[in-house]
Amino acid sequence: xxxxxxxxxxxxxxxxxxxxxxxxxxxxxxxxxxxxxxxxxxxxxxxxxxxxxxxxxxxxxxxxxxxxxxxxxxxxxxxxxxxxxxxxxxxxxxxxxxxxxxxxxxxxxxxxxxxxxxxxxxxxxxxxxxxxxxxxxxxxxxxxxxxxxxxxxxxxxxxxxxxxxxxxxxxxxxxxxxxxxxxxxxxxxxxxxxxxxxxxxxxxxxxxxxxxxxxxxxxxxxxxxxxxxxxxxxxxxxxxxxxxxxxxxxxxxxxxxxxxxxxxxxxxxxxxxxxxxxxxxxxxxxxxxxxxxxxxxxxxxxxxxxxxxxxxxxxxxxxxxxxxxxxxxxxxxxxxxxxxxxxxxxxxxxxxxxxxxxxxxxxxxxxxxxxxxxxxxxxxxxxxxxxxxxxxxxxxxxxxxxxxxxxxxxxxxxxxxxxxxxxxxxxxxxxxxxxxxxxxxxxxxxxxxxxxxxxxxxxxxxxxxxxxxxxxxxxxxxxxxxxxxxxxxxxxxxxxxxxxxxxxxxxxxxxxxxxxxxxxxxxxxxxxxxxxxxxxxxxxxxxxxxxxxxxxxxxxxxxxxxxxxxxxxxxxxxxxxxxxxxxxxxxxxxxxxxxxxxxxxxxxxxxxxxxxxxxxxxxxxxxxxxxxxxxxxxxxxxxxxxxxxxxxxxxxxxxxxxxxxxxxxxxxxxxxxxxxxxxxxxxxxxxxxxxxxxxxxxxxxxxxxxxxxxxxxxxxxxxxxxxxxxxxxxxxxxxxxxx
DNA sequence: TGACGCAAGTTTTTT
DNA sequence: ACTTGCGTCA
Numbered sequence: 115x116x117x118x119x120x121x122x123x124x125x126x127x128x129x130x131x132x133x134x135x136x137x138x139x140x141x142x143x144x145x146x147x148x149x150x151x152x153x154x155x156x157x158x159x160x161x162x163x164x165x166x167x168x169x170x171x172x173x174x175x176x177x178x179x180x181x182x183x184x185x186x187x188x189x190x191x192x193x194x195x196x197x198x199x200x201x202x203x204x205x206x207x208x209x210x211x212x213x214x215x216x217x218x219x220x221x222x223x224x225x226x227x228x229x230x231x232x233x234x235x236x237x238x239x240x241x242x243x244x245x246x247x248x249x250x251x252x253x254x255x256x257x258x259x260x261x262x263x264x265x266x267x268x269x270x271x272x273x274x275x276x277x278x279x280x281x282x283x284x285x286x287x288x289x290x291x292x293x294x295x296x297x298x299x300x301x302x303x304x305x306x307x308x309x310x311x312x313x314x315x316x317x318x319x320x321x322x323x324x325x326x327x328x329x330x331x332x333x334x335x336x337x338x339x340x341x342x343x344x345x346x347x348x349x350x351x352x353x354x355x356x357x358x359x360x361x362x363x364x365x366x367x368x369x370x371x372x373x374x375x376x377x378x379x380x381x382x383x384x385x386x387x388x389x390x391x392x393x394x395x396x397x398x399x400x401x402x403x404x405x406x407x408x409x410x411x412x413x414x415x416x417x418x419x420x421x422x423x424x425x426x427x428x429x430x431x432x433x434x435x436x437x438x439x440x441x442x443x444x445x446x447x448x449x450x451x452x453x454x455x456x457x458x459x460x461x462x463x464x465x466x467x468x469x470x471x472x473x474x475x476x477x478x479x480x481x482x483x484x485x486x487x488x489x490x491x492x493x494x495x496x497x498x499x500x501x502x503x504x505x506x507x508x509x510x511x512x513x514x515x516x517x518x519x520x521x522x523x524x525x526x527x528x529x530x531x532x533x534x535x536x537x538x539x540x541x542x543x544x545x546x547x548x549x550x551x552x553x554x555x556x557x558x559x560x561x562x563x564x565x566x567x568x569x570x571x572x573x574x575x576x577x578x579x580x581x582x583x584x585x586x587x588x589x590x591x592x593x594x595x596x597x598x599x600x601x602x603x604x605x606x607x608x609x610x611x612x613x614x615x616x617x618x619x620x621x622x623x624x625x626x627x628x629x630x631x632x633x634x635x636x637x638x639x640x641x642x643x644x645x646x647x648x649x650x651x652x653x654x655x656x657x658x659x660x661x662x663x664x665x666x667x668x669x670x671x672x673x674x675x676x677x678x679x680x681x682x683x684x685x686x687x688x689x690x691x692x693x694x695x696x697x698x699x700x701x702x703x704x705x706x707x708x709x710x711x712x713x714x715x716x717x718x719x720x721x722x723x724x725x726x727x728x729x730x731x732x733x734x735x736x737x738x739x740x741x742x743x744x745x746x747x748x749x750x751x752x753x754x755x756x757x758x759x760x761x762x763x764x765x766x767x768x769x770x771x772x773x774x775x776x777x778x779x780x781x782x783x784x785x786x787x788x789x790x791x792x793x794x795x796x797x798x799x800x801x802x803x804x805x806x807x808x809x810x811x812x813x814x815x816x817x818x819x820x821x822x823x824x825x826x827x828x829x830x831x832x833x834x835x836x837x838x839x840x841x842x843x844x845x846x847x848x849x850x851x852x853x
Numbered sequence: 854t855g856a857c858g859c860a861a862g863t864t865t866t867t868t
Numbered sequence: 869a870c871t872t873g874c875g876t877c878a
Contacts, residue, residue, distance in 0.1 A: 178867070206867080305867075535854080649868085666866085668865045669865090687864095690865080
């Protein structure tokens with residue numbers, strides 16, 4: 115039997131084989147967590163090339179992140195052995211659409227050098243719109259207007275068709291129209307536009323549609339449950355003829371409905387492609403039986419899902435550790451101490467991940483890591499391309515390409531300060547409005563007229579002159595050289611490097627950007643700007659770090675770790691208080707927990723705190739109840755070290771919620787003292803004290819304790835250096851505050 | 854133009 | 869509680 119198995123299928127289980135070797139035509143692969151869906155996807159592509167005689171350039175595979183795309187391409191590269199992987203189109207929806215629009219700019223009614231506006235730019239545009247329309251920015255907050263606009267775009271609703279039921283809708287419709295206008299005047303598209311414009315183009319233009327149907331005859335989609343309406347329409351339009359649409363989905367991992375993802379697309383697919391072949395992947399290769407049982411127990415409570423029978427060969431396993439902490443500090447303490455124990459027993463720090471619902475929760479964990487000297491890395495904190503200095507430099511580059519980009523113009527027209535204050539800029543804006551043109555055009559006009567005050571004229575001339583020069587330069591030199599010219603012209607280096615360490619690190623960031631540019635000497639400016647906009651992070655792939663990973667439940671999707679800690683399992687946090695209004699939202703919160711639990715391979719910890727310092731943004735005292743989801747976990751999979759195992763009442767939130775009050779042993783005071791021993795009198799430094807170090811600058815003492823006969827002090831330096839453990843008697847450091 | 858003080862907003866995130 | 873953004877004042 116086995117001897118007849120095709121080499122490509124040999125390492126796969128029966129369900130995977132069936133999915134990989136499925137006949138041509140629409141296919142829906144419903145894959146549980148850890149069931150090898152990425153493997154199936156890559157093997158399917160290899161299968162199509164080898165067995166179905168599909169040419170690689172007819173294949174389009176879409177993923178949701180660049181990282182996923184990169185990984186898929188790398189795997190295929192290895193698997194195929196030749197360079198046919200190079201001819202495959204693998205990328206995010208947005209990247210694929212950006213390429214199509216660039217190529218079909220004329221048909222789409224766009225410029226082929228359009229800029230992509232990120233969230234930050236969008237907000238700037240919308241703020242301007244609110245001002246232009248003289249709206250009250252309290253009642254109509256730019257952010258919520260943008261949400262409405264984004265939702266409309268996801269549903270392919272143009273401004274003219276925006277449904278108006280209430281007065282608020284009416285305002286949204288006006289803001290939407292104006293926003294779109296403003297955006298296009300700057301030759302910009304936002305992320306949603308990339309999808310919407312592509313969908314409408316394919317829908318409207320038969321020629322273009324046929325062209326891409328012919329080009330991308332075989333479509334594959336990862337994380338299909340996260341597609342939105344616009345994405346579905348694109349797929350539908352492209353796949354209608356050849357009907358080779360292969361999608362992988364897991365309804366139970368749908369956690370992005372708040373940004374337009376619609377898992378009902380699975381149902382739509384079944385309706386639009388009634389001949390669709392369905393495959394299940396139910397064998398889990400990741401987790402132990404216990405972890406899988408726990409996760410299943412949680413997700414089973416959701417209705418409106420296809421029940422799956424997930425199983426694993428890994429029998430048994432350690433029970434899921436449940437820990438009730440007194441507060442967030444003690445929770446973090448528990449987690450980090452446990453991590454140290456695990457590290458001593460042979461786990462690498464990189465085997466361990468700590469997950470939470472909100473980013474704010476990372477703080478206590480970081481502090482604990484610093485206290486115990488445990489290395490960690492934080493995922494998704496500040497993104498490289500969102501940094502001020504990077505956005506500034508990118509704004510110059512954008513102006514070199516598109517001087518009419520008002521957002522970039524306003525961003526850097528007076529950076530570094532060159533005497534162009536609010537007054538002058540108001541005149542420029544006025545001139546632009548009169549011309550019905552951009553700020554840049556307005557500025558040009560003013561300079562021609564010579565009506566400005568001489569000081570303002572001089573400053574404006576300098577700026578306009580620079581931009582004009584760059585505009586010329588960009589056609590002659592590489593992006594790297596252009597960047598150098600910009601930095602020299604603006605004196606940006608002197609502006610950022612103000613002598614502070616913060617300034618140094620900002621300059622380093624610019625150097626990093628410079629390095630990225632220099633690495634690809636053939637990339638043109640429009641290409642570079644597109645890449646930058648579509649890539650979240652410069653060092654997305656700094657993996658293999660010897661550190662514990664901290665990340666939100668959302669960013670954990672698709673990852674796996676031998677050990678996982680899920681923290682803050684409390685009512686109000688998970689489910690989040692902002693998601694408790696509707697059953698649908700609570701169901702999504704439950705899926706979030708499910709995603710988190712199923713990231714774990716060997717050991718899973720669930721923790722919650724009796725009270726959380728910043729409670730409901732208000733007073734620091736309200737006790738929090740354990741998450742309702744915890745009561746769905748059967749006792750058989752749980753290990754509760756701090757609590758008696760017997761529970762007479764039926765399992766439920768209530769009975770656990772009272773535990774701290776029941777025992778009444780630990781008052782807040784005793785508890786916190788237990789973790790911060792009163793400093794012994796001979797210590798030179800105290801927790802919370804501000805200090806100045808001759809090399810590292812200013813910082814704050816996180817901990818100071820006697821280690822043998824010497825005082826070890828842990829200081830968190832404020833200027834990006836991070837935490838250091840220092841020997842008090844040796845360090846060139848002084849207290850600068852008394853307490 | 855820069856520093857300071859007050860108010861308001863705090864889920865999740867890719868592209 | 870805490871950050872962040874905006875407006876005012878010097």
